[in-house]
Amino acid sequence: MLKSLPLALALVGTPLAVHAADEKQVVTDAIHTLVPTAKIDAVEKSAVTGFYEVVTGGQVVYVSADGKYLIQGSMYDLANKRDLTDARMAGLRRTALDKVPASKRLVFAPKEPKYTVSVFTDLDCGYCRKMHSQIEQYNQQGIAVEYLWFPRSGFGTPSYDKAVSVWCAADRNKAFSEAKAGHDPKPLKCDNPVAEEYDLGQRIGVNGTPTVIAPDGTSVGGYLTPEAMRAKLDSLAAAKMNVAGASTK
Secondary structure, eight states, X not given: OGGGSOTTOOSOSXXXXXXXXXXXXXXXXXXXXXXXXXXXXXEEEOSSTTEEEEEETTEEEEEETTSOOEEESOXXXXXXXXXXXXXXXXXXXXXXXXXXXXXXXXXXXXXXXXEEEEEEEXXXXXXXXXXXXXXXXXXXXTEEEEEEEOOTXXXXXXXHHHHHHHHHSSSHHHHHHHHHTTOOOOOOOOXXXXXXXXXXXXXXXXXXXXXXXXTTSOEEESOOOHHHHHHXXXXXXXXXXXXXXXXXX
16 A cells, blocks of 8 residues: 555656546556556545545545656645545545445444444454443443454454354354453354455555544544543534534525
């Protein structure tokens, strides 16, 4: 992925020929000149004239229309005090997560949740275990937690195999809670979404666990106490209402 390269490395070498009618192709070719195996999910004009927004490898970068320069980092709308890069990534996360049905998640929810967060989790990470040990308190705060799998050690590892075993248990939620408490599940195999969700996490920029994603696709970050998470979700909801109100004036 691009993030593994030095930020100072712009698209160097022989400039690519620019054709006004095919700037997107020029931008795509420029990325592939730098990283031949890069999977490009989207190329769109950015808010800055002369640059395109490129979604690749779970991140957003900006490439000049002539394919000569790449900028890696956040783009801010100073007038509206808005992080455009973060907003773009939030939209991508929301769209991707909307495609994951409840039947492929492990859900711990109160009867009438105020908020629902998606959490990419690993059975063996310390803060993931701490978070789940407080699952009742999150629910009491009106927060439904829907877990997706992200075994950090990758495919075919003990942590990955434990995730599969938990999913295949007769009572998934019970097996999940027991595994979070340090009890290894009985080895089992069945059709499961572990690989699919691990791949999804990589595509939307998950690089650690727990990764908590708010209903609008905003990455809340890692572990937060139940009270702090409720405060963060309240703040995001209020900010969204303020933006919506400003846009109608």
